[in-house]
Amino acid sequence: MRVALFATCFNDTMWPETPKATVRLLRRLGVEVEFPPEQTCCGQMFTNTGYADEAIPLARSFVDVFEGYDAVVSVSGSCTGSVREQYGDLAKRSGDTALVDGVAKVAPKTYELSEFIVDVLGVTDVGAYFPHRVTYHPTCHSLRMLKVGDRPLQLLREVRGIDLVDLPSATECCGFGGTFAMKNADVSVAMGSDKVRHIRETEAEVVVAGDNSCLAQIGGLLERQRAGVRTMHLAEILASTEQEAS
Amino acid sequence: MTTTSSNPNPLADTMPTFIGMPKFPTMAKEALGNTQQRRNLQHATHTIRAKRAAVVGEMNDWEALRRNGADTKDEVLAHLDTYLEQLEAKLVESGATVHWARDAEEANRIVIGLVQAEGVDEVVKVKSMATQEIELNEALEEVGIAAWETDLAELIVQLGDDRPSHILVPAIHRGRAEIREIFRNKMAAVGRPAPEGMTDEPRQLAEAARLHLREKFLRAKVAISGANFAIADTGTLVVLESEGNGRMCLTLPETLISVVGIEKVLPTWEDLGTFMQLLPRSSTGERMNPYTTMWTGPAAGDGPQNVHVVLVDNGRTHVLADEVGRQGLRCIRCSACLNVCPVYERAGGHAYGSVYPGPIGAVLTPQLRGTGSAIDQSLPYASSLCGACFEVCPVRIDIPRMLVHLRTQVVDEHRGTRNAESSAMQAMAWMFADNRRLQKAQRAATLGGKLLGKRTSLGAIPGPASAWSGARDVPVPPKETFRQWWSRTDGGRR
Ligand code: SF4
Numbered sequence: 001m002r003v004a005l006f007a008t009c010f011n012d013t014m015w016p017e018t019p020k021a022t023v024r025l026l027r028r029l030g031v032e033v034e035f036p037p038e039q040t041c042c043g044q045m046f047t048n049t050g051y052a053d054e055a056i057p058l059a060r061s062f063v064d065v066f067e068g069y070d071a072v073v074s075v076s077g078s079c080t081g082s083v084r085e086q087y088g089d090l091a092k093r094s095g096d097t098a099l100v101d102g103v104a105k106v107a108p109k110t111y112e113l114s115e116f117i118v119d120v121l122g123v124t125d126v127g128a129y130f131p132h133r134v135t136y137h138p139t140c141h142s143l144r145m146l147k148v149g150d151r152p153l154q155l156l157r158e159v160r161g162i163d164l165v166d167l168p169s170a171t172e173c174c175g176f177g178g179t180f181a182m183k184n185a186d187v188s189v190a191m192g193s194d195k196v197r198h199i200r201e202t203e204a205e206v207v208v209a210g211d212n213s214c215l216a217q218i219g220g221l222l223e224r225q226r227a228g229v230r231t232m233h234l235a236e237i238l239a240s241t242e243q244e245a246s
Numbered sequence: 247m248t249t250t251s252s253n254p255n256p257l258a259d260t261m262p263t264f265i266g267m268p269k270f271p272t273m274a275k276e277a278l279g280n281t282q283q284r285r286n287l288q289h290a291t292h293t294i295r296a297k298r299a300a301v302v303g304e305m306n307d308w309e310a311l312r313r314n315g316a317d318t319k320d321e322v323l324a325h326l327d328t329y330l331e332q333l334e335a336k337l338v339e340s341g342a343t344v345h346w347a348r349d350a351e352e353a354n355r356i357v358i359g360l361v362q363a364e365g366v367d368e369v370v371k372v373k374s375m376a377t378q379e380i381e382l383n384e385a386l387e388e389v390g391i392a393a394w395e396t397d398l399a400e401l402i403v404q405l406g407d408d409r410p411s412h413i414l415v416p417a418i419h420r421g422r423a424e425i426r427e428i429f430r431n432k433m434a435a436v437g438r439p440a441p442e443g444m445t446d447e448p449r450q451l452a453e454a455a456r457l458h459l460r461e462k463f464l465r466a467k468v469a470i471s472g473a474n475f476a477i478a479d480t481g482t483l484v485v486l487e488s489e490g491n492g493r494m495c496l497t498l499p500e501t502l503i504s505v506v507g508i509e510k511v512l513p514t515w516e517d518l519g520t521f522m523q524l525l526p527r528s529s530t531g532e533r534m535n536p537y538t539t540m541w542t543g544p545a546a547g548d549g550p551q552n553v554h555v556v557l558v559d560n561g562r563t564h565v566l567a568d569e570v571g572r573q574g575l576r577c578i579r580c581s582a583c584l585n586v587c588p589v590y591e592r593a594g595g596h597a598y599g600s601v602y603p604g605p606i607g608a609v610l611t612p613q614l615r616g617t618g619s620a621i622d623q624s625l626p627y628a629s630s631l632c633g634a635c636f637e638v639c640p641v642r643i644d645i646p647r648m649l650v651h652l653r654t655q656v657v658d659e660h661r662g663t664r665n666a667e668s669s670a671m672q673a674m675a676w677m678f679a680d681n682r683r684l685q686k687a688q689r690a691a692t693l694g695g696k697l698l699g700k701r702t703s704l705g706a707i708p709g710p711a712s713a714w715s716g717a718r719d720v721p722v723p724p725k726e727t728f729r730q731w732w733s734r735t736d737g738g739r740r
Binding site: 015035038045052057086089144178179180184190191192 | 716729737
C-alpha cells in the first residue's frame with residue numbers, strides 16, 4: 001500500500017511537530033509513508049470564506065499530487081473534511097469533468113489520522129506511553145463532517161500511563177472556524193473562553209485534538225491566561241513512547 | 247466591503263424589513279456586552295437543547311423520520327405548482343377564499359382590505375412567522391388597525407416595543423423581572439391592566455396575560471393566523487401551539503385570515519404523521535404539542551364563517567431556483583438549530599437583523615432578501631461552520647453547506663471591486679498554487695521564528711491580525727518547517 005502524508009500548509013509552516021510525529025507513528029506501525037513535496041494547501045480557507053475560484057486550482061493540484069496513492073493521511077480533521085465533503089462542489093463549479101472524476105477517486109481515500117489507524121490499519125493500541133492528565137476536544141469537523149466518532153478516544157484509552165478525563169460540553173465549538181475567528185472576533189473569543197473554562201475545570205495538563213487550527217484558538221487563549229495547560233495534537237501523544245519519555 | 251447594486255433578488259427593493267441595519271459583527275458585539283441577556287439565552291437554549299436530545303433519543307427510527315421529512319418536503323418543492331393548485335382547489339371546494347400574494351406589499355394590501363371589509367379596527371393574532379416576515383402588524387397600524395398578539399411571548403415582545411429574538415420563544419432574551427415591568431407599565435394603555443400586586447412569579451405573569459387576552463378574544467371579530475402545514479389533498483390548514491391562545495383565535499372570531507408561505511404545503515394527510523413527530527420533539531422537546539388545530543374551510547354554525555387564505559411567495563420562488571439554497575424551504579421553523587448554535591447563544595436573536603435569527607436565519611434571510619445590504623452580506627459569515635445545526639435539523643437542511651454557498655455568492659458579487667480581503671486571498675492563492683512559492687514564503691516565516699529566539703508566543707500584534715491577537719496569543723513560527731526537516735533528514739531517516 002502506497003501511503004502519502006498530507007502535511008497541510010498550516011502544519012507544514014507553523015506546527016511541523018505534528019506531521020513529524022505522524023511520520024514516526026506510522027513508521028512504528030509498519031507504514032512507509034511518503035511526502036510528495038509538490039503538495040501545498042487544500043484550499044479550505046478559500047472555500048469557507050467564499051473564494052471558490054481561488055480554491056479550485058488548489059483542489060486540482062491536490063488531486064494531481066495524490067491521485068497515485070492508495071491512501072492519503074492528513075493531520076487535520078477540517079482539511080480532510082474539505083477534501084471529502086467540499087471538493088465535489090468545487091469540481092462541479094469548475095465544470096471540469098476530469099476534476100470531477102479525480103475528486104471522486106481521491107476524496108474517499110483521504111483519511112484523518114484516527115480513521116486511518118483504526119479503520120485502515122485496524123489498530124487501536126499504537127504502543128504509546130504518555131503519563132499525563134489529558135482531556136480530549138473533539139473538533140467540529142472531525143465530529144460532524146467526518147463522523148470520526150470515538151476513534152480518537154479508542155486510541156487514547158490504550159495509551160500507557162495516561163489519565164484521560166472527560167471534557168464538559170466537549171462537543172461545543174471552540175469558536176475558531178477559520179476566518180470566522182477574525183471576521184467575528186468577539187463571538188469567536190466568547191466561544192473560545194467558554195471552551196477554555198471547561199478545559200481548566202478538568203485540571204488536565206494537556207488538551208488534545210486532531211486539528212492544530214482549533215488548538216491554536218484554544219492555545220492562544222490559554223497562553224493569554226497563563227493557564228499552564230499545554231495543547232497537543234493527537235499524533236504527538238500517540239507517537240510518544242517510553243524510551244522518549246525517559 | 248462595499249455594497250454594490252448587483253443584486254440578483256428582484257424583491258430586495260420592495261422589502262423594507264430590517265435593511266439598513268449594521269452588519270452582524272457590530273450587532274453581536276453589542277449583544278455580547280449584555281451579560282443578563284447572555285445568561286437568559288444560555289439558560290434557555292441549554293434547557294430546550296437537553297429536552298430535545300432526550301425525546302429524540304427515545305426514537306429508534308429518528309433518522310428514517312428525518313429522511314422521510316426531507317424527502318416529502320423535496321417532493322413538494324419539486325412540484326410546488328401542482329401541489330399549490332391542488333391546495334387551492336380543495337380550499338375553494340370547502341368554502342374558503344384563496345388569495346395569492348407575490349410579495350410583502352401585496353400580502354399586506356390583501357389582508358388590510360379583508361379587515362376593512364369587516365368594518366373593524368382591531369384584530370387578534372396567533373403567532374405567525376409569515377406575518378412577521380411581511381411586517382403585517384406595522385402595515386395594519388399604518389391604516390389604524392390594531393393587531394393584538396395573543397401568544398404569551400409575542401405579547402411580551404409587543405408590549406415591550408421590542409422585536410422577537412427567537413422563532414419559538416420570541417421573548418427568550420427577557421427575564422421575569424423585566425416581563426413584570428413591561429406588563430405593569432404597558433397593559434393598562436391597551437386593555438385590561440395588570441393585577442395589583444403582581445409578582446414576577448411565572449404563574450402570576452401568565453394569569454395576568456390570560457385575563458388581559460380574554461377581553462380581546464371575546465371582543466374580536468377578525469383573527470389572523472399563519473399555518474404550520476397546508477395539506478394539498480384535503481385543503482386543511484394546521485397550527486401547532488402550546489398555550490391554547492391560538493385555538494381561541496382560530497375558533498372564536500367570525501372571520502379568519504390565514505397568511506401562509508407557499509412552501510408550507512404537504513402532499514397528503516398521511517404526510518402529516520411524520521411532521522407531527524418531527525416538529526414537537528425538535529422544537530419544544532415534547533413528544534406531542536399540547537394544541538393542534540386543523541380547519542378545512544368554514545363549518546356551518548361553528549367557528550369562523552369567513553375563511554380566507556393568503557398564499558405568500560415573497561422571495562420563495564427565487565430561493566426555489568437555487569439548487570443548493572432550495573433546501574432552506576424545507577424548514578418547518580422548529581428552532582432546534584437556534585437552540586444548539588454557539589453563535590446564536592452568544593450574539594442573541596436581534597443581531598441577525600431579521601425575523602429569522604440563528605443558523606436558519608443566516609441562510610434564509612439573505613436568500614429571501616438578496617445580499618445587497620451590509621447586514622445581509624454579513625449573515626452567511628455569522629457562523630463557525632461547526633455543523634451543530636445540521637445535526638439537529640429534523641428535515642436535514644445542510645446549513646453549513648448553504649452558508650458556504652452563500653459566502654461564495656457574496657464574494658462573486660463583489661469580484662472586480664478590490665478590497666483588502668480579496669487582495670490577501672488572491673495573493674495567498676497565488677502563493678499556494680506552486681510549492682516553490684510556498685517554500686519561499688515559509689523561509690521568511692522561519693527566519694522570523696529564528697529571530698524571536700526562545701519566545702513561545704507573541705502578544706498583541708498590530709495591523710489586520712490584531713483581530714486575532716486582541717484576546718489570543720499568536721504562536722511564534724518554528725525555526726524549521728516540516729518540508730525543510732523532511733528534505734534535510736530524508737524524512738527522519740538520516
Ligand atoms: S432549519 Fe431545521 S432546525 Fe432550523 S428551524 Fe428550520 S427545520 Fe428547524
